Amino acid sequence: MSLTARESLDNPRVADAGLARELLYRMKRIRMVEEAIAERYPEGKMRCPTHLSIGQEAVSAAVGMALRAGDFAVSGHRAHGHYLGKGGDLKKMIAEIYGKATGCSGGKGGSMHLIDRDVGFMGSTAIVASTIPVGVGLGLSIRLRGGDQISTVFLGDGAVEEGVFFESANFAALKKLPVLFVCENNFYSVYSPMRVRQPPGRSIHAMVGSLGVPSESGDGNDVVDVYTRVRSAVEEIRNGAGPRFFEFTTYRWREHCGPNFDNDIGYRSQDEFLSWKSKDPIERLEGQLVGTGALGKEDIGRMEADIRHEVEQAFAFAESSPFPSADETFTHLYKD
Amino acid sequence: MRVINFAKAINEALACAMEADQRVICYGLGVDDPKGIFGTTLGLQDRFGEDRVFDMPTSENAMTGVGIGASMNDIRPVMTHQRLDFFLLAMDQLVNNAAKWYYMFGGQQSVPITIRLILGRGWGQGPTHSQNLQSWFAHVPGLKVVMPTTPADAKGLLLSSIFDDNPVVFLEHRWLHNVEGDVPQGDFWVPIGKAHLLEEGDDLTIVSMSYMTIEALHATAHMKALGVGCDLIDLRTIMPLDWEAIAVSVRKTGRLLVLDTASETGSFAGEVIARSAMHLFDVLKQAPRRIAMPDFPSPTSPALTRGYYRGAADIVRVTSEMLGQDLKPDAAEKNRQSPHDVPGDWFKGPF
Ligand SMILES: Cc1ncc(C[n+]2csc(CCOP(=O)(O)OP(=O)(O)O)c2C)c(N)n1
Ligand SMILES: [Mg+2]
Numbered sequence: 242m243s244l245t246a247r248e249s250l251d252n253p254r255v256a257d258a259g260l261a262r263e264l265l266y267r268m269k270r271i272r273m274v275e276e277a278i279a280e281r282y283p284e285g286k287m288r289c290p291t292h293l294s295i296g297q298e299a300v301s302a303a304v305g306m307a308l309r310a311g312d313f314a315v316s317g318h319r320a321h322g323h324y325l326g327k328g329g330d331l332k333k334m335i336a337e338i339y340g341k342a343t344g345c346s347g348g349k350g351g352s353m354h355l356i357d358r359d360v361g362f363m364g365s366t367a368i369v370a371s372t373i374p375v376g377v378g379l380g381l382s383i384r385l386r387g388g389d390q391i392s393t394v395f396l397g398d399g400a401v402e403e404g405v406f407f408e409s410a411n412f413a414a415l416k417k418l419p420v421l422f423v424c425e426n427n428f429y430s431v432y433s434p435m436r437v438r439q440p441p442g443r444s445i446h447a448m449v450g451s452l453g454v455p456s457e458s459g460d461g462n463d464v465v466d467v468y469t470r471v472r473s474a475v476e477e478i479r480n481g482a483g484p485r486f487f488e489f490t491t492y493r494w495r496e497h498c499g500p501n502f503d504n505d506i507g508y509r510s511q512d513e514f515l516s517w518k519s520k521d522p523i524e525r526l527e528g529q530l531v532g533t534g535a536l537g538k539e540d541i542g543r544m545e546a547d548i549r550h551e552v553e554q555a556f557a558f559a560e561s562s563p564f565p566s567a568d569e570t571f572t573h574l575y576k577d
Numbered sequence: 578m579r580v581i582n583f584a585k586a587i588n589e590a591l592a593c594a595m596e597a598d599q600r601v602i603c604y605g606l607g608v609d610d611p612k613g614i615f616g617t618t619l620g621l622q623d624r625f626g627e628d629r630v631f632d633m634p635t636s637e638n639a640m641t642g643v644g645i646g647a648s649m650n651d652i653r654p655v656m657t658h659q660r661l662d663f664f665l666l667a668m669d670q671l672v673n674n675a676a677k678w679y680y681m682f683g684g685q686q687s688v689p690i691t692i693r694l695i696l697g698r699g700w701g702q703g704p705t706h707s708q709n710l711q712s713w714f715a716h717v718p719g720l721k722v723v724m725p726t727t728p729a730d731a732k733g734l735l736l737s738s739i740f741d742d743n744p745v746v747f748l749e750h751r752w753l754h755n756v757e758g759d760v761p762q763g764d765f766w767v768p769i770g771k772a773h774l775l776e777e778g779d780d781l782t783i784v785s786m787s788y789m790t791i792e793a794l795h796a797t798a799h800m801k802a803l804g805v806g807c808d809l810i811d812l813r814t815i816m817p818l819d820w821e822a823i824a825v826s827v828r829k830t831g832r833l834l835v836l837d838t839a840s841e842t843g844s845f846a847g848e849v850i851a852r853s854a855m856h857l858f859d860v861l862k863q864a865p866r867r868i869a870m871p872d873f874p875s876p877t878s879p880a881l882t883r884g885y886y887r888g889a890a891d892i893v894r895v896t897s898e899m900l901g902q903d904l905k906p907d908a909a910e911k912n913r914q915s916p917h918d919v920p921g922d923w924f925k926g927p928f
Contacts (some may be wrong), residue, residue: 569880
């Protein structure tokens with residue numbers, strides 16, 4: 242179980258026996274990275290707004306695994322999971338959050354601006370919905386250039402409230418572009434619950450379906466189900482079926498931005514949090530695998546030890562990397 | 578008088594306006610959330626109800642147009658965004674509708690809407706959470722652009738903005754929210770379009786705005802101790818500009834330094850300098866100077882922001898050059914806080 246996400250991206254082995262195991266590994270890896278960030282954030286060395294995806298790992302893990310390294314993905318402010326799921330370099334991500342020269346954006350971007358072009362992760366940005374049309378544009382480029390790549394757009398439930406979402410979905414449908422929209426509905430936009438943002442009875446996926454993008458919803462904490470459904474949609478998109486939209490319900494465990502829990506401040510209840518915590522996608526799969534004897538406690542221990550080692554190395558890399566030199570503030574304005 | 582901070586002053590202005598006038602409403606992402614837009618909207622919903630104080634969908638452009646429409650039927654909307662950068666999605670409504678409606682329909686219908694935008698800085702706010710685009714707004718005829726520095730001005734100018742019959746873009750620097758000062762209680766207005774002379778001196782005119790005025794206050798205090806006196810003009814409103822206040826001062830000092838929180842090229846500081854070159858050429862003893870931010874996006878890493886922002890020491894350095902005296906900029910530098918990417922101990926990130 243020491244496959245890194247990057248190595249396993251195109252590995253058919255995971256499709257059979259190792260599938261659930263690989264999904265578990267990928268979720269745990271995202272969780273442990275995020276937990277390590279949360280633990281160390283108060284040290285004050287990661288000096289940028291940081292949006293953790295703890296609780297939401299299943300979608301990142303499953304979608305990342307359903308894609309090839311050559312496929313494109315874009316995301317928003319809460320992108321660590323998407324980046325890692327897609328195979329983005331862990332060391333470079335942590336270094337970026339530390340503002341180091343070795344970071345994936347050279348320290349210019351921070352947690353909210355991640356990129357790893359080697360694995361098709363084309364960029365995540367901090368303005369809600371702003372990468373949605375960019376993902377559709379990558380889809381257009383695929384159409385123009387030929388080939389069977391697809392472009393994936395990660396977005397939240399808040400992002401579908403922006404006009405640019407509708408405009409982008411419309412164009413993707415119009416041109417039947419190879420675009421996979423993955424909406425993680427975690428019921429909040431910062432502290433604003435659905436009830437103050439969308440009318441009662443709204444179904445995001447039905448609304449998007451009516452725009453001409455075939456859509457479905459699913460349990461975003463059931464990683465095997467997410468994987469299975471996205472995987473088959475990805476095949477259809479590759480074969481020219483046009484865009485698809487998934488709405489996966491899930492839940493962010495920690496505060497919108499930052500490392501803490503915030504169930505005490507009043508916008509959501511501890512009960513609501515606990516009920517979602519009991520649907521932890523990782524515990525759920527792990528329980529199943531251990532229950533059926535597919536994995537033993539030692540397997541899991543080894544998996545965690547491997548990840549812990551990798552995470553420690555990534556933090557050590559970030560900590561020991563140099564800061565960008567002062568001149569770097571004034572580079573990269575134009576390409577020569 | 579009593580001392581409160583800038584955020585509380587904004588909160589008081591909102592409460593005061595809503596109390597005085599049923600037509601005032603207040604909305605924006607998070608206005609009723611537990612943090613209340615950095616404290617500025619706390620308690621308003623409890624006091625004035627959900628019809629008048631409400632959260633909104635993540636739909637900046639539409640909700641700006643909605644405010645414009647409501648304002649045409651005698652509602653006075655105050656819209657708030659946690660960052661100016663988020664409001665960029667609404668430039669169409671602001672520029673094509675709000676700014677022009679009164680003019681393009683021959684003066685029949687104005688758009689009395691106030692748009693509060695917060696300017697981010699520090700703790701890795703980076704390229705898309707710390708833009709200072711006041712000159713964009715000032716460039717659009719029909720908009721008023723207000724940038725207070727002190728808590729009293731924040732309160733008084735917000736009240737004036739809300740009751741102004743025109744669209745007002747009200748810019749609050751995040752690093753000012755915790756600045757404290759004397760603020761009159763109750764109904765207290767400061768007129769739009771009037772600058773404030775914060776310091777007086779004969780050697781140099783410094784024209785400043787928003788957070789740069791705080792840096793200027795540190796610089797002028799430092800220089801005063803060395804015997805150099807400056808007029809420090811805090812613009813408070815950049816559009817319409819209080820040109821008279823600048824002209825009077827420059828006629829006295831013959832020297833002009835303009836500060837700006839934004840990137841240099843196309844900055845509002847450039848406008849002030851252009852006007853002084855045109856209208857005060859005879860009295861200027863030397864070329865005016867400006868201190869603004871570099872013509873680069875603001876980076877994220879603290880290692881990169883350190884060399885990006887300009888502050889008190891730069892002001893002292895440039896003044897030294899202008900006056901041909903050593904005003905000990907390095908000493909001024911030492912007195913400013915470290916780490917450089919937070920406004921003070923109260924700021925613990927992340928935004
Ligand atoms: C255009 C814009 N408006 C507002 C914000 C402030 N903001 C940052 S994240 C966020 C929440 C968006 O919610 P959602 O899309 O559901 O993503 P989640 O945070 O739940 O993952 C908001 C409103 C922003 N970054 N950009
Ligand atoms: Mg959400």
